[in-house]
Structures are given as C-alpha cells and as structure tokens.
Amino acid sequence: MAEPLVTRRGTLAVPTFLPDATRAGVRGASSEDLRGIGIEGVVVNAFHLLRRPGARVVQAAGGIHRFMDWSGPILSDSGGFQVWSLIRQDPNRGVIRDNEVIFREPSTGEKWNLTPERIISLQFQLGSDIVVCLDDCTDAGDPEPEQERSVERTVRWARRCREEFDRQLAERGMVDVPRIFAVVQGGAVEALRRQCAVALAEIGFDGYGFGGWPLDGDGGLLSEPMGWVAESLPSAAPKHALGIGRPDHVVKAFGLGYSIFDCALPTRDARHGRLYAFREGWSDRRPSVGDHFYRAVRIHDPEYRIDHGPIEEGCDCPLCTRHSAAYLHHLFKVGDLSAERLATLHNLRFYVRLFGLLRG
Numbered sequence: 515m516a517e518p519l520v521t522r523r524g525t526l527a528v529p530t531f532l533p534d535a536t537r538a539g540v541r542g543a544s545s546e547d548l549r550g551i552g553i554e555g556v557v558v559n560a561f562h563l564l565r566r567p568g569a570r571v572v573q574a575a576g577g578i579h580r581f582m583d584w585s586g587p588i589l590s591d592s593g594g595f596q597v598w599s600l601i602r603q604d605p606n607r608g609v610i611r612d613n614e615v616i617f618r619e620p621s622t623g624e625k626w627n628l629t630p631e632r633i634i635s636l637q638f639q640l641g642s643d644i645v646v647c648l649d650d651c652t653d654a655g656d657p658e659p660e661q662e663r664s665v666e667r668t669v670r671w672a673r674r675c676r677e678e679f680d681r682q683l684a685e686r687g688m689v690d691v692p693r694i695f696a697v698v699q700g701g702a703v704e705a706l707r708r709q710c711a712v713a714l715a716e717i718g719f720d721g722y723g724f725g726g727w728p729l730d731g732d733g734g735l736l737s738e739p740m741g742w743v744a745e746s747l748p749s750a751a752p753k754h755a756l757g758i759g760r761p762d763h764v765v766k767a768f769g770l771g772y773s774i775f776d777c778a779l780p781t782r783d784a785r786h787g788r789l790y791a792f793r794e795g796w797s798d799r800r801p802s803v804g805d806h807f808y809r810a811v812r813i814h815d816p817e818y819r820i821d822h823g824p825i826e827e828g829c830d831c832p833l834c835t836r837h838s839a840a841y842l843h844h845l846f847k848v849g850d851l852s853a854e855r856l857a858t859l860h861n862l863r864f865y866v867r868l869f870g871l872l873r874g
C-alpha cells in the first residue's frame with residue numbers, strides 16, 4: 515500500500531486525484547467550490563503560467579496559492595508535455611534541442627527559452643509544493659532512436675533540475691521545502707523505460723511520473739510500460755500517472771502501483787455534458803480491473819428532458835442534492851453558465867468518491 519504523500523501544505527491520502535487547474539483555475543469551478551466537494555490538491559502548469567500571466571504577476575500576488583485562493587498542496591507540472599505537443603502540432607512554434615527548448619508564441623511572436631534550470635526556478639517563483647523536472651516527451655509509437663534520445667535528454671535534464679532545485683533551496687535557506695518529482699520516458703520500449711526509471715532513481719527524487727503520451731493508438735492504457743516503470747522504481751516512492759484519468763484507467767494504474775492522478779477529462783467532459791455516475795450497487799464497493807462500475811450520462815440526450823430524478827441517486831454533490839437531470843438538461847439547452855459549473859462539480863465529486871473507494 516502506498517504511503518500518504520506529505521507536502522509542506524498538508525498530507526494527501528492516496529490514491530489522490532488532483533484536478534487540472536492548468537492556468538491557475540479549474541475551469542468552471544471556484545476554489546471554494548473545490549473545497550466544498552472534498553478536493554485536496556490541484557495541478558497547475560508552470561509553462562502555461564509563464565506564458566500568461568507571467569511569473570512576476572504570480573510572485574507579486576504573493577505566490578500561486580494566494581493568486582488562486584488555494585491553501586492546499588499544489589503540484590506544478592513543468593510543461594514538458596505541453597510544449598512537446600504544441601511543437602509537434604506545428605513545428606513553426608519552436609524546437610527541442612539537447613540543452614534547451616525554444617518556443618515561439620504564435621500570436622505575439624514572443625520567444626521563450628526554456629532550460630531545465632529556468633523551469634525549476636520558475637516553479638520556485640510560483641511557490642509550488644511539488645516541483646516537476648522538465649522532460650523530453652515522446653509518443654509510444656515513435657521510432658526507437660527517438661525514444662533513446664528522449665531518455666538521454668530526460669535523464670540529463672533531470673540531473674540539471676535536481677542540481678538547480680538543491681541550489682535554490684540553499685540560496686533561499688528554505689525550512690518548509692517543496693518536493694521534487696522526475697518524469698520517466700522511454701515510450702513502449704521495455705529496456706528504455708526501465709533504464710530511465712533506474713537512472714532517475716539513482717539521482718534521487720521524492721516521486722516519479724509516468725511520462726509521454728499515456729495511451730496507445732486505440733485509446734487503451736499503456737499498462738505494460740506503466741508496469742515496467744513501477745517495478746523499476748523504489749517501491750515506496752510516490753508514482754504519478756500524469757494525465758491519466760478515465761475511471762477504468764485509474765483503477766488499472768492504481769493496481770500497478772500509481773497513487774497520484776491528474777487529468778482534465780472529468781472537467782472537460784462535464785463542460786460537454788458528459789457526466790459520470792456509479793452503476794447501481796457500485797457506489798460503495800471498491801472497483802477492480804474489469805469491473806463495469808460506472809456509466810456515462812449524456813445530458814444533451816432527449817431522454818433527460820423529462821427525467822426529474824438526480825443524475826445519480828445517492829450522489830451528495832451540489833447538483834444531485836438540489837436539482838434533477840431535467841433541470842441540468844434545460845440549463846445546457848439554454849446555454850446557462852451554471853450548467854457547466856454544476857456538471858463539473860458533479861464529475862469531480864464522482865472522482866473524490868471513486869478515490870475514497872480505492873483508498874478502502
């Protein structure tokens with residue numbers, strides 16, 4: 515059983531789900547909303563915050579916690595994944611080199627020069643509780659030479675991140691220190707995944723993430739590579755399944771030893787009117803791999819126009835305790851902004867309940 519995750523702003527019981535507050539806000543929900551439904555920590559994205567509003571603005575606000583009114587633990591993702599996907603979609607946006615990443619802002623032409631050191635010092639400026647190393651992402655389908663290069667860079671960058679992290683701690687004379695996570699690459703190549711995990715563990719970090727695009731071509735979880743990585747890392751080390759969030763994927767990854775999850779899926783789905791609900795008889799049972807424990811409610815479907823029951827009988831979220839499925843269907847139909855908020859709170863509450871069941 516994984517140990518609780520101790521941070522300078524509180525201890526997170528595991529497994530824990532940290533919603534994505536990518537640009538310092540969980541879309542559609544306030545910090546007060548999140549606290550009300552039992553969310554304990556959030557993930558922000560250092561790279562996106564560097565672009566907007568900029569580190570100085572957050573620093574002048576007194577740090578990321580004050581800026582967004584969140585007193586619980588905040589993990590800041592480095593943005594390695596985001597910068598890689600943006601450049602992959604459009605190579606004119608920048609280039610990833612052995613020593614740095616150059617990113618050009620398409621709208622303004624502004625140029626960002628991202629180095630491992632810069633990304634770490636940025637996360638100190640934000641005041642994050644869990645700092646994440648810059649990594650060089652790949653897709654599991656990319657050829658092996660690319661995976662090899664990505665592992666080499668990722669390990670080299672992680673060493674530079676660790677050194678910068680230690681330098682920042684010494685320079686700032688910090689007592690309440692943040693933690694630092696590294697991210698394992700290697701695509702779907704067993705030897706590379708294991709080699710990367712072992713090399714990062716030798717450098718020594720407080721936790722490790724499973725990096726790269728986490729799904730195969732059919733949308734299935736990369737369970738085998740996730741298993742190799744978990745096996746090759748110290749067993750007690752916290753393991754972060756980056757960007758993994760489909761409820762059945764969570765159950766699978768948790769079984770493989772991962773205990774920290776973040777994903778935009780529940781909030782994005784909510785905004786599109788896709789809600790999660792436990793199937794009858796599953797709201798108080800711990801699900802195992804292969805169990806059909808939840809269903810998706812597509813609130814736009816005409817059947818909900820006259821469904822005056824809650825989305826899920828027994829759900830204690832602000833939506834289900836006060837409103838019917840028919841009311842939510844109506845709010846979406848007329849474009850009322852509260853539709854997205856209520857759906858978001860329901861989905862996040864579903865995750866809090868699911869993670870409670872997995873904790874046992």
Ligand SMILES: [Zn+2]
Pocket residue numbers: 825826829830831832833834835860863
């Ligand atoms: Zn609900």
